[in-house]
Amino acid sequence: MTFVFNERESCSKCPIRHRAVCARCDTDELELLDGMKSYQTIAAGEPIIWRGDELTHFSSVVAGIASLSRTLEDGRIQMVGLLLPSDFIGRPGRETVEFDVTAVSDVTLCRFERKPFENLVEDVPHISQRVMEMALDELNAAREWMVLLGRKTAREKIATFLDMVIRRDTTPLHGAGSHSLPLTREEIANFLGLTLETVSRQLSAMKKEKILTFSDRRNFTILDLDALQEATGDDTDNALIA
Amino acid sequence: MTFVFNERESCSKCPIRHRAVCARCDTDELELLDGMKSYQTIAAGEPIIWRGDELTHFSSVVAGIASLSRTLEDGRIQMVGLLLPSDFIGRPGRETVEFDVTAVSDVTLCRFERKPFENLVEDVPHISQRVMEMALDELNAAREWMVLLGRKTAREKIATFLDMVIRRDTTPLHGAGSHSLPLTREEIANFLGLTLETVSRQLSAMKKEKILTFSDRRNFTILDLDALQEATGDDTDNALIA
DNA sequence: CGCTATCTTGAATCCCTTCAAGTCGCGTGG
DNA sequence: CCACGCGACTTGAAGGGATTCAAGATAGCG
Numbered sequence: 001m002t003f004v005f006n007e008r009e010s011c012s013k014c015p016i017r018h019r020a021v022c023a024r025c026d027t028d029e030l031e032l033l034d035g036m037k038s039y040q041t042i043a044a045g046e047p048i049i050w051r052g053d054e055l056t057h058f059s060s061v062v063a064g065i066a067s068l069s070r071t072l073e074d075g076r077i078q079m080v081g082l083l084l085p086s087d088f089i090g091r092p093g094r095e096t097v098e099f100d101v102t103a104v105s106d107v108t109l110c111r112f113e114r115k116p117f118e119n120l121v122e123d124v125p126h127i128s129q130r131v132m133e134m135a136l137d138e139l140n141a142a143r144e145w146m147v148l149l150g151r152k153t154a155r156e157k158i159a160t161f162l163d164m165v166i167r168r169d170t171t172p173l174h175g176a177g178s179h180s181l182p183l184t185r186e187e188i189a190n191f192l193g194l195t196l197e198t199v200s201r202q203l204s205a206m207k208k209e210k211i212l213t214f215s216d217r218r219n220f221t222i223l224d225l226d227a228l229q230e231a232t233g234d235d236t237d238n239a240l241i242a
Numbered sequence: 243m244t245f246v247f248n249e250r251e252s253c254s255k256c257p258i259r260h261r262a263v264c265a266r267c268d269t270d271e272l273e274l275l276d277g278m279k280s281y282q283t284i285a286a287g288e289p290i291i292w293r294g295d296e297l298t299h300f301s302s303v304v305a306g307i308a309s310l311s312r313t314l315e316d317g318r319i320q321m322v323g324l325l326l327p328s329d330f331i332g333r334p335g336r337e338t339v340e341f342d343v344t345a346v347s348d349v350t351l352c353r354f355e356r357k358p359f360e361n362l363v364e365d366v367p368h369i370s371q372r373v374m375e376m377a378l379d380e381l382n383a384a385r386e387w388m389v390l391l392g393r394k395t396a397r398e399k400i401a402t403f404l405d406m407v408i409r410r411d412t413t414p415l416h417g418a419g420s421h422s423l424p425l426t427r428e429e430i431a432n433f434l435g436l437t438l439e440t441v442s443r444q445l446s447a448m449k450k451e452k453i454l455t456f457s458d459r460r461n462f463t464i465l466d467l468d469a470l471q472e473a474t475g476d477d478t479d480n481a482l483i484a
Numbered sequence: 485c486g487c488t489a490t491c492t493t494g495a496a497t498c499c500c501t502t503c504a505a506g507t508c509g510c511g512t513g514g
Numbered sequence: 515c516c517a518c519g520c521g522a523c524t525t526g527a528a529g530g531g532a533t534t535c536a537a538g539a540t541a542g543c544g
Contacts, residue, residue, distance in 0.1 A: 068385070072389070072475050072476065072477065073476070076393045077393075078389040080388045091382075092378075093375060093378070098385070099385060121371070128367060128370045129363070129364070129370045132363075132370050132373050132374035133334075133335060135374060135378050135381055136334075136335070136373075139377055139380055140333070142381060142388060143310070143323065143340070143341060144312075144340075145388055146387055146391055147312045147314070150320040151435060192392070193391065193392025233314050233315065234314065234315070235313075235314065235315050
């Protein structure tokens with residue numbers, strides 16, 4: 001990658017140019033954004049913003065992975081979303097943030113100050129249309145996850161999670177069904193509404209059933225994709241829709 | 243209510259005029275919608291549209307309550323949202339529907355044909371801006387529900403549900419903390435990711451603890467709001483944000 | 485007034501959690 | 515170089531909260 005995350009770099013060469021909040025913008029509109037943007041990097045494990053904090057900037061994830069989560073009073077944590085490159089942080093029209101945002105890996109953000117960006121949402125239809133599209137996509141994803149959290153067994157949750165990981169894994173490096181888990185066991189547990197022990201046990205069980213193998217703790221290969229998808233509990237015509 | 247759901251009625255007098263997808267529209271824009279709309283009523287319990295069906299119309303719920311849900315292959319059902327008056331059905335840019343929509347009570351819809359409405363989304367910024375706002379609001383609600391489904395106990399789920407019902411209950415008729423459950427025990431169970439027996443047991447337990455009383459199966463009065471909110475499991479500063 | 489859907493309650497079971505112990509892999513410093 | 519320490523992970527055993535299976539109770543409606 002030759003793109004360096006620096007204000008002098010042009011948006012037109014940005015790696016997420018065609019998927020982010022700017023996807024629908026034409027050259028003129030892009031120039032507006034170009035003049036407004038600034039980059040920020042956050043180290044893995046560090047918080048990006050806490051629930052209740054005032055939102056000073058909207059941002060797009062340009063590189064890395066962040067998580068959205070909520071902590072209950074006694075410390076239980078539920079992850080409510082993973083933010084991948086091109087995903088958007090912040091909600092035009094609200095001043096505070098509703099969930100904790102944390103860097104899962106090293107993260108680079110492309111940021112816009114709140115007020116100027118909110119003006120763009122008002123004035124540039126290509127922006128509000130794109131935010132609308134992205135919000136509706138995320139809404140669908142959130143609802144799919146609600147089905148998982150509310151009704152699926154531990155085994156089905158793990159199978160669905162792995163299926164999601166391999167569907168999203170677009171790294172050109174992964175040959176012959178080899179993939180990498182983006183999260184630790186504990187993070188997976190908080191994403192799936194389980195304990196880390198249950199996650200570990202289910203992965204071990206699937207290993208024993210030869211559905212997959214691990215080369216180390218993070219990297220695995222699917223040996224039996226049919227069995228994995230069978231184990232998700234989803235309607236078989238799911239693929240037809242997704 | 244003097245408004246009759248008939249194409250001849252003007253949008254300007256519509257009961258959901260200021261909360262629905264048309265909320266930001268000015269008089270001219272409203273006239274466009276006025277000429278496009280048609281009403282449809284669905285009886286309680288009847289399906290409105292199934293997952294996978296082609297979406298011929300976008301619609302707003304004008305009266306009544308509908309549910310969004312998904313059924314797994316073995317029949318388990320998870321509700322992923324309740325659609326109240328002013329809520330929107332359909333996703334501009336997609337031709338099929340991702341979840342089953344069912345009338346919980348008798349429902350009246352205000353409908354727009356897909357293509358013409360999608361053109362409006364492109365041409366009228368006030369529409370896309372409003373859909374964006376509504377989608378972001380729903381996204382937040384969905385994520386809050388994910389926390390409930392993934393991490394809360396049966397008791398906390400019931401308490402949160404009741405708290406939501408009494409917060410949303412704006413009927414001027416309810417005096418002194420008397421409210422009505424909009425759903426059967428089984429529907430509540432499918433909303434909360436529980437069984438109907440567990441719902442019944444938790445409600446009975448709260449009755450025994452004098453947190454609430456039932457005048458019949460649907461109508462209840464909160465006797466101890468503090469105890470109810472204590473039982474939701476939410477962070478105490480939740481109210482400050484919501 | 486009885487029929488049926490809805491709801492309540494009880495008892496047994498089970499899946500996941502909790503608590504606990506131990507393993508693995510890796511970087512650090514003696 | 516390797517012992518050490520630590521975080522991440524695995525595995526076992528016991529316990530518990532919700533489900534499942536099974537009767538009954540209640541209320542709404544013809």
